[in-house]
Every structure is written in structure tokens, then in C-alpha cells.
Amino acid sequence: MGLEKIGWSAWFQQQAEPEKLAQYQLARVVTVNKENYQIRGVAEKLTYAEVTGKFYYNASSALDYPAVGDWVYAQFFDDDSQAIIHELLPRKTLLKRKTAGKKVDIQLIAANIDIAFILQSLDDNFNLRRLERYLVMIHESEIRPVVLLSKSDLIPAEELQDKIAEIKAISPELTILSFSNINQDGLDNVVDLLKPGETFCLLGSSGVGKTTLLNNLLGNETFDTQQVREKDSRGRHTTTRRQLILLENGALVVDTPGMRELGNFDISTGLEVTFDEISELVTQCRFNDCTHTKEKGCAVLAALDEGVISSERYENFMKMTREAAHYERSYIEKRQRDKAFGKMYKSIMKDHKKK
Numbered sequence: 019m020g021l022e023k024i025g026w027s028a029w030f031q032q033q034a035e036p037e038k039l040a041q042y043q044l045a046r047v048v049t050v051n052k053e054n055y056q057i058r059g060v061a062e063k064l065t066y067a068e069v070t071g072k073f074y075y076n077a078s079s080a081l082d083y084p085a086v087g088d089w090v091y092a093q094f095f096d097d098d099s100q101a102i103i104h105e106l107l108p109r110k111t112l113l114k115r116k117t118a119g120k121k122v123d124i125q126l127i128a129a130n131i132d133i134a135f136i137l138q139s140l141d142d143n144f145n146l147r148r149l150e151r152y153l154v155m156i157h158e159s160e161i162r163p164v165v166l167l168s169k170s171d172l173i174p175a176e177e178l179q180d181k182i183a184e185i186k187a188i189s190p191e192l193t194i195l196s197f198s199n200i201n202q203d204g205l206d207n208v209v210d211l212l213k214p215g216e217t218f219c220l221l222g223s224s225g226v227g228k229t230t231l232l233n234n235l236l237g238n239e240t241f242d243t244q245q246v247r248e249k250d251s252r253g254r255h256t257t258t259r260r261q262l263i264l265l266e267n268g269a270l271v272v273d274t275p276g277m278r279e280l281g282n283f284d285i286s287t288g289l290e291v292t293f294d295e296i297s298e299l300v301t302q303c304r305f306n307d308c309t310h311t312k313e314k315g316c317a318v319l320a321a322l323d324e325g326v327i328s329s330e331r332y333e334n335f336m337k338m339t340r341e342a343a344h345y346e347r348s349y350i351e352k353r354q355r356d357k358a359f360g361k362m363y364k365s366i367m368k369d370h371k372k373k
Contacts (some may be wrong), residue, residue: 020060021044021046021059021060021298022215022347023214023264023268024046024264024270025046025130025215025216025270026044026046026089026217028209029110030089030107030110031318033065033107033108034252035078037093037215038105041288042091042092042093042104042105043059043060043091043092043093043094044059044060044089044090044091044092044107045057045058045065045067045089045090045092045101045103045155046058046059046087046088046089046090046262046342047084047085047086047087047088047089047090047129047257047262048064048086048261048262049064049086049124049260049262050084050085050259050260051235051259051262053068053193054067054068055067055069055084055103055308056070056102057090057092057103059092059094059098061098063098063121063189064225065070065094065098065099065100065101065105066099066100066101066203067090067092067100067101067102068101068102068103068316069083069084069102069103070102070103070104073103073104073105079113079124080123080124080125080126081112081124081126082106083126084103084106084110084261085126085129085277086128086129086130086261086262086272086310087128087130087258087272088109088129088130088132088346089106089107089130089216090104090105090106090107091101091104092094092103092108093098100127103256109129109130110129111125111130111131111132111159111160111161112126112128112129112130112159113127113128113129113131113155113156113161114126114127114155114159114217115155116129116345117211117249123349124270124349125259126221127221127269127274128219128260128262128272128274129185129218130160131217131218131219131272132161132162132209132216132217132218133161133162133164133191133216133217133218133219133223134147134152134156134159134161134162134163134164134218134219134221135164135165135166135219135220135221136152136153136163136165136166136221136222136233137166137167137168137220137221137222137227137228138165138166138167138168138179138222138223138226138305139167139168139169139172139225139226139227139233140167140168140169140170140172140173140178140181140196141169141224143223143225144167144181146184146185146188146330146332147330148223148291149165149185150188150293150331150334150338151187151334151338152221152222153189153192153288153291153292154285154286154289154292154338155286155288155365156288157287157291157292158285158286158288159288161219163192163193164192164193164194164195164211165185165192165193165194165195166195166196166197166231167181167182167194167195167196167197168196168198168199168226168227169198169199169227170189170196170198170203170204170228171198171200171201171203171245178196178204179266182196187356188331189292192367195207195211195260197231199227199230199231199234202234205234208231208232208235208268210237210268212235212265212269212271213268214240214267214268214269215269215270216267216269216270217262217269217270217271217272217301217339218271218272219271219272220232220271220272220273220278221274222276224275228273228274229273230271232263232271235265235271236263236265236266237316238267239252259275260272260273260274260275284372285338285342289335289338289339289342289354293331293335295326295327296318296321296327296331296332296335298326299317299318300318301319303315303317303318303330304316304317311336318332338341
């Protein structure tokens with residue numbers, strides 16, 4: 019199997035260092051496990067791999083570790099049954115979020131994604147505010163977003179068009195496709211987007227039909243699915259880990275576990291693109307440090323009063339802005355504590371060796 023079939027392109031060729039290519043083989047990370055990784059190189063077989071001690075020692079945050087979709091320099095052993103990862107190649111794109119729960123840290127979702135599919139189902143899962151959160155994360159990574167509306171068989175055509183119009187109102191240029199996993203209506207339109215050699219990512223809450231869609235794309239029941247609760251349209255996490263899957267037509271898809279919490283770090287670009295009309299208003303505020311909460315001469319508040327922007331969209335923009343600032347402060351403080359602890363540990367070990 020050539021590397022082009024698993025996403026290698028001219029962009030990555032330009033990033034590769036000739037001296038490292040002479041020492042190592044190129045491979046792509048297919049699965050991230052707790053203790054190791056699965057990678058795929060020129061050979062078709064999947065190989066279990068670990069990072070070197072040097073790699074581990076030099077890593078200072080989650081950002082430094084391999085993510086699904088990463089390209090790596092690796093050494094293969096024992097008839098390609100085992101491998102060692104020495105270094106990451108530069109990433110073209112990187113999807114990341116805050117870890118779920120109270121812990122403030124970065125969780126890598128996937129690397130080197132070309133198009134991110136945001137799945138929302140046309141039942142109680144349909145939520146414009148949640149969609150905006152996904153768009154912010156995707157735009158921050160400079161990845162093209164596409165919205166897939168699943169379970170189109172549940173609602174009349176007129177209601178479906180109303181839903182699409184609601185999305186277009188907040189993002190006119192966004193590509194939106196509807197489909198049904200039951201009668202397979204609209205699936206051909208999804209397949210048409212899946213180009214050979216390009217990497218796609220499935221994002222969405224549990225129960226929206228990601229796994230069933232993937233099975234339909236594969237043409238078989240490779241992955242298990244579970245029922246959705248009727249009372250709130252929520253599903254269980256069918257997918258338990260991120261993995262890169264090669265489709266028969268040559269496209270690559272990263273399947274991800276459902277996300278019930280989506281906190282973002284460092285999202286100034288993502289906010290600017292997703293809330294472009296609010297971002298434009300910000301430049302018209304009287305004060306450069308306007309908080310858009312109470313100041314006189316605030317163009318954002320004026321537009322809110324006049325109904326130019328909706329209160330729901332304004333509140334989501336402000337909420338994500340506050341959250342991102344809080345997460346970034348907390349993350350910086352955590353990194354500073356970790357560095358201080360690391361220095362103290364190295365100092366203690368150095369003194370211990372002298373004795």
C-alpha cells in the first residue's frame with residue numbers, strides 16, 4: 019500500500035526531513051490506545067507502536083503526543099509486528115478540545131483532517147448553539163466544516179427545509195446535507211464528498227447515527243450500534259476510541275466517541291469566523307477594551323437591542339469567550355505548576371546522584 023492511499027500528499031512531503039527519511043520509515047497513526055498506538059506504513063498491516071524514551075521525556079503537554087491521523091517517523095521490528103515512534107511530522111491541522119469534566123487540560127481529537135463532518139440528528143438532538151461550538155473548534159483548526167443532518171426520515175420535507183434555513187441564517191456558506199440511515203435517502207450525496215486520499219472526521223453527540231453511517235459507508239456491520247433513549251434522544255457511546263478507517267473508495271474517516279461536553283481553548287480565530295457578524299461589530303465599538311456587556315457605544319449591544327443579532331447567538335458568543343479565557347488561564351497556571359515541579363524533581367535527582 020502506497021503512502022498516498024493513507025493520506026500522504028505534497029504538503030507532507032515538503033515537511034519531511036531527508037536525513038530522517040534516511041533513518042526511519044514514515045507511518046500514520048491509526049489508533050491511540052492507553053499504553054500504545056497502532057500505525058500503518060507502506061505495508062498494509064497494522065503495527066503496534068510505542069514512543070521512545072526521548073520522545074516521552076521531551077513531551078511537555080498532550081499536544082506533543084501522537085494523535086489519530088498524525089504522520090510519524092518510525093522504526094519497524096520483528097517483521098513489522100512492532101514499531102518505535104521517534105518523532106512527529108508537522109501537522110497540517112489539529113482538532114482539540116478541553117478534556118471532559120473539571121480537569122483543565124487539552125485532549126487531542128485528530129490530526130491532519132481535511133473535512134470535519136458535524137452530525138446532528140433531526141430529533142431532540144438538533145441544537146444550533148451546540149453546532150456553533152463545533153464550528154468554532156473546526157474553524158480554529160482551519161478545517162472545512164460540513165453539517166450532516168441524520169434521521170431525515172423522521173420529519174416532513176417542509177420541516178427539514180426550515181431546519182436547514184435556521185443553520186443557513188447563522189452560517190450562509192456552510193455545506194449542509196441531510197440523509198437517513200434507515201432508507202438511505204441522501205447517502206449518495208455524502209459519499210460524493212468522500213474523495214480518495216482525503217481525511218474526514220465524524221463529530222457529534224452520542225446517538226446521532228455516526229456509527230450507523232460509518233457501517234453504511236463500509237457496506238457492512240463492522241461496528242456495533244446501540245439504541246437511543248426515546249425520552250431525550252440520547253445514545254450511549256458506541257465508539258469508545260478514535261480510529262482512522264480506510265474506506266473502499268480510498269477516503270479515510272476518523273470515527274470519534276460522542277461528545278456531551280465541548281470546551282475550547284485559544285479560539286480567537288474560530289470565534290471570529292463562526293460569529294463573523296459579531297466580530298465585525300466588535301471593530302465598531304467605541305472602546306478597544308469593550309466587554310460587550312454594559313458599555314456605552316458598544317456596537318454589539320446596539321445590534322442586540324435592534325434585533326440585528328439574536329439574544330441566543332449573542333449569549334453563546336459571550337459564554338464561549340468567557341469559557342475560553344477561563345480555560346486558558348487555568349491551563350497556563352497548570353503548566354507553570356508542572357514546570358516548577360519538574361525542575362524541583364530534576365534538582366532532587368541531581369543532588370541524589372552526587373551523594
